[in-house]
Amino acid sequence: MSMTDGPTPMQTVAAEQAAEDREASLKAAGRSDHRQPGKRRFGNLSDRWQALSRQQQWGFLVIVVVLAYLLPLINPPIITTEPGNNFALACFDMARFALIAVGLNVVVGYAGLLDLGYVAFFAVGSYCAAMLTSPDSPYLHIPYLWTLPVAMAVTMFFGVMLGVPTLRLRGDYLAIVTLGFGEIVRILATIIPAMKGQVGFQNVGHPPGTAVDGTPIFSNSNGVPWYWLTLTIIIIVTLLVGNLERSRVGRAWIAIREDEDAAEIMGVPTFKYKVWAFAIGAAIGGLSGALFAGQVGFVNNQKFDVTTSILFLAAVVLGGAGNKVGAILGGALVSYIPLRFTAIAEYKYLIFGVALVLIMIFRSQGLLPARQRLLAYGRTAMNQITSRNGKEPTDKDNPSAGPGARAVRQKGAEA
Amino acid sequence: MTLLELDGVSVHYGRIQALRDISFTVNEGEVVALIGANGAGKTTTMRTISGLLNCSEGKITFAGQDITKMKAHIRVVHGISQAPEGRGIFPGMTVMENLDMGTFGRKDRSGVAKDLERVFDLFPRLKEREKQYGGTMSGGEQQMLAIGRALMSNPKLLLLDEPSMGLAPQFIRQIFKIIKEINNQGTTVLMVEQNANQALAGAHRAFVLETGEITHSGTGKQLLEDPSIKEAYLGVG
Numbered sequence: 001m002s003m004t005d006g007p008t009p010m011q012t013v014a015a016e017q018a019a020e021d022r023e024a025s026l027k028a029a030g031r032s033d034h035r036q037p038g039k040r041r042f043g044n045l046s047d048r049w050q051a052l053s054r055q056q057q058w059g060f061l062v063i064v065v066v067l068a069y070l071l072p073l074i075n076p077p078i079i080t081t082e083p084g085n086n087f088a089l090a091c092f093d094m095a096r097f098a099l100i101a102v103g104l105n106v107v108v109g110y111a112g113l114l115d116l117g118y119v120a121f122f123a124v125g126s127y128c129a130a131m132l133t134s135p136d137s138p139y140l141h142i143p144y145l146w147t148l149p150v151a152m153a154v155t156m157f158f159g160v161m162l163g164v165p166t167l168r169l170r171g172d173y174l175a176i177v178t179l180g181f182g183e184i185v186r187i188l189a190t191i192i193p194a195m196k197g198q199v200g201f202q203n204v205g206h207p208p209g210t211a212v213d214g215t216p217i218f219s220n221s222n223g224v225p226w227y228w229l230t231l232t233i234i235i236i237v238t239l240l241v242g243n244l245e246r247s248r249v250g251r252a253w254i255a256i257r258e259d260e261d262a263a264e265i266m267g268v269p270t271f272k273y274k275v276w277a278f279a280i281g282a283a284i285g286g287l288s289g290a291l292f293a294g295q296v297g298f299v300n301n302q303k304f305d306v307t308t309s310i311l312f313l314a315a316v317v318l319g320g321a322g323n324k325v326g327a328i329l330g331g332a333l334v335s336y337i338p339l340r341f342t343a344i345a346e347y348k349y350l351i352f353g354v355a356l357v358l359i360m361i362f363r364s365q366g367l368l369p370a371r372q373r374l375l376a377y378g379r380t381a382m383n384q385i386t387s388r389n390g391k392e393p394t395d396k397d398n399p400s401a402g403p404g405a406r407a408v409r410q411k412g413a414e415a
Numbered sequence: 416m417t418l419l420e421l422d423g424v425s426v427h428y429g430r431i432q433a434l435r436d437i438s439f440t441v442n443e444g445e446v447v448a449l450i451g452a453n454g455a456g457k458t459t460t461m462r463t464i465s466g467l468l469n470c471s472e473g474k475i476t477f478a479g480q481d482i483t484k485m486k487a488h489i490r491v492v493h494g495i496s497q498a499p500e501g502r503g504i505f506p507g508m509t510v511m512e513n514l515d516m517g518t519f520g521r522k523d524r525s526g527v528a529k530d531l532e533r534v535f536d537l538f539p540r541l542k543e544r545e546k547q548y549g550g551t552m553s554g555g556e557q558q559m560l561a562i563g564r565a566l567m568s569n570p571k572l573l574l575l576d577e578p579s580m581g582l583a584p585q586f587i588r589q590i591f592k593i594i595k596e597i598n599n600q601g602t603t604v605l606m607v608e609q610n611a612n613q614a615l616a617g618a619h620r621a622f623v624l625e626t627g628e629i630t631h632s633g634t635g636k637q638l639l640e641d642p643s644i645k646e647a648y649l650g651v652g
Contacts, residue, residue: 248519255516258505265465265499267491267520267568 068231072224084342088223093339094332095230096292101315101331102237102324103284108313109322110245111277112257113167114175117182118312121282123189123304124158125151125289130299133205136196144205148290155286156279163278167271170260182309189301200300204293220297230291237284238324244280245324253277257322307349314352318359320366329367417476418443418603419464419495419572424473426456426463433459435627436473441572446594446604448614448635450648451624457607458500460624461576464605465497466490478571491520494571498561498578500607506550510541513549513560517567526569533600534563537593555586559593566597573597575606579613591617611648615639623648 049057072088081090100122107115128151131137133144142150166177189195206218207229217225244250252273255263264270293299311334319330334352338345359366419441426434434456441447451457462468464475466487475483482490496517505513514534518527535542538559544552549560558578565573578594579587591613598604608614615621615635623631623644631638638644 251516252519254508255505255519258507259503261467262499262503262505263516264467264487265491265497266516266564267488268516269486269488 065235069228072227079340081336081339081342085339086221086223088227089221090223090336090339092223092227092230092295094335095227095234096288096295097312097315097335098328098331099230099234099237099288099291100285100312101319101327101334102234102241103281103288104312104316105281105319105321105324105327106241106253106284107277107281108316109320109324109327110250110253110257111274112253113274113277114171115178115278115281116175116306116309116313117178117180117185118281118285119304119306119309120162120182120185121155121158121285122289122292122308122312123185124155124282125286126293126299126304127189127195127289128154128286129290129293130201130204131194133294134201134299135203136201143208144294145207147205147294148287151286151290152283155289156283158286159279159282160275162282163275167274167278179306179309182304182306186301186304189304196300198300198302200298200302202298204297204299206294206297218294220295223295226291226295233287233291234328237287238328241280241284241324249273249276254322311349311352314356317356317366318352320368323366323368326366326368416443417441418478419605420474420476421460421464422474422476424463424470424475426459426468427471433627434463434470437624437627437629438473439622439629439632441603441605443571443603444598444601445619446598446606446617448618448621449605449607449624450609450611450614450621450638451607452609452648454626455624456627457624458576459627461497461500461574461605461607465495465574488520491568491570492522494569495574496565496568496570496572497574498558498565498576500576500580502554502557502561504549504557504560504564507548509546509548510552510560511545513564514541514567517564520568527567530567530569534566537566537596538563554581555583555590558582558590562590562593562597566602570602572603572605575604577607577609579608579610587613611644612639 052060072091075082075087080087100118103121104115104118107113107118129144129147131139132142132147132150162178162181166174166181169177190197206216206220207225209217211217218229245253252263252268252270255266255268256270256273260270312331315330315334316327317330318333319328320326337351338348344351363369417440421440422438424434424437425432437456437460439447449457449460459468463470466482466485466489470483473483474481477490477493477495480493482493482495485493505516508516514531518530521527540556541559541563544556549557552560562573562575562578565575575594578590582590587610594604594606595617606614606618615638618635621633621635621638622629623638631641631644633641639649
């Protein structure tokens with residue numbers, strides 16, 4: 001605590017500021033070095049992407065999307081998972097994981113809520129599709145495609161049901177509760193007679209349409225139409241989530257992730273937005289579950305254990321929490337690696353464990369860090385603030401000798 | 416005119432009582448300081464006023480309205496804005512994005528540009544750094560950003576929690592001058608400080624908080640000259 005008081009010569013303050021400047025730039029350099037040692041290479045990539053014009057970006061995206069659609073037909077030699085696994089089915093599995101990762105990314109990546117029971121939503125979606133279409137189910141039957149929105153609505157409801165009581169908890173406590181929720185859903189599927197436990201539901205429905213030879217287009221053994229359907233859904237969901245992300249909702253989520261108390265005292269209704277993140281994430285997980293049930297054609301209680309939840313989370317963290325493109329990449333990779341390298345598939349949890357440790361050490365923000373996205377926000381934040389009454393108030397005054405500095409000087413003289 | 420009134424406010428963390436029957440008022444246009452040692456309940460008081468903590472007893476009135484049960488994000492709309500302790504800026508957002516978050520609860524978009532101008536006038540440094548990430552700035556700059564962000568909601572009452580914490584002595588003086596300037600522009604300020612000397616010198620009125628209770632109150636000047644305060648908080652024996 002300083003005992004000296006009185007007017008401050010501006011020179012000293014200026015010197016002080018210069019010192020703080022140096023300290024800040026050192027700090028900045030130190031931090032970025034520490035966090036992202038590989039940033040230079042990837043950083044260039046993202047810089048180059050940002051430097052492209054809007055048209056070029058769209059053009060590039062169209063090429064990528066077309067290639068993605070053609071992927072199971074091209075069946076590229078080295079990339080293919082054959083002979084071990086049918087490549088088209090592998091593509092569907094990758095797409096399914098990618099969609100789950102996009103959904104979980106909303107919860108974990110944007111809003112920063114650690115959900116260790118995400119598989120529960122996937123399970124609810126699967127059971128929705130199964131119980132509404134399988135002949136084994138005595139209940140109401142509806143066409144398969146209708147189960148997709150129904151599954152989303154039901155899982156969304158479950159998301160809100162789980163979210164409202166638990167989202168008052170934070171961090172570790174929330175993670176533990178979601179972990180419990182995942183187990184509860186799995187165990188309920190085992191003990192409730194109507195859910196048929198291990199026996200499960202056979203012949204789950206599929207979208208309509210038959211090929212020329214009379215067999216259904218969406219058969220269990222043909223992955224291509226399922227892959228195309230899922231890829232289309234991923235594109236739609238990603239566009240919708242991208243819009244949310246750039247909106248007021250997205251800003252609120254990021255603020256909550258960065259500092260929840262600060263967000264609340266900025267006027268963000270944090271609880272409401274956290275429940276929204278949970279509900280939207282749950283709906284996407286349920287959608288993926290319904291697609292999975294349709295493709296496999298069989299649902300029982302065996303595929304919804306906690307390790308699957310962890311695998312989903314690994315996909316998001318691997319790809320880069322908070323970046324939807326990263327999540328798609330991470331989801332696809334987590335599914336692809338054990339399918340492609342069948343010899344090591346047995347060790348997949350070991351390999352993902354090691355990969356996660358390495359990622360955390362060398363690239364703690366994932367393969368595609370979320371920063372890219374925030375930069376895009378930075379561009380708009382400025383416009384948002386300044387365009388509100390149609391003028392640019394910021395380039396008016398000279399920053400080095402602004403009226404604030406003058407005010408300080410006057411106050412200094414008065415004191 | 417009374418802007419903020421705390422009437423018999425008590426706050427508990429679980430079974431531990433952090434504030435006991437606190438009552439004080441802040442009048443419109445004043446700078447009021449709350450001083451006290453570590454653990455006296457200063458930050459608890461701030462968080463209770465901003466709504467991050469609920470009080471177990473008592474009543475808080477703001478601008479004639481009972482806000483005891485009001486949620487924190489709604490209090491912002493009513494005109495209470497806080498620059499939290501430890502600065503509480505969003506480290507992964509740029510200066511501009513941080514300031515933008517300050518306008519989240521606002522409905523009147525027309526006043527925002529004017530307030531941005533005001534913040535940049537008070538803190539020219541923030542304008543220079545508008546594209547820098549909050550987490551990479553120095554302590555003083557983060558404090559400026561936290562205060563600037565709080566001002567972006569155009570508050571009637573600005574709550575400052577330890578604005579001088581962790582800053583260089585020269586910089587502390589500058590921050591207090593800026594606080595005075597903010598007050599001269601018409602914003603009522605309630606601040607919590609360990610730096611009693613500076614806080615009392617800059618405040619119209621002040622309260623001393625000891626283990627959750629108010630033990631002294633008076634004008635800043637009276638408290639500066641009070642021998643017991645001198646001994647306990649001003650480092651003069």
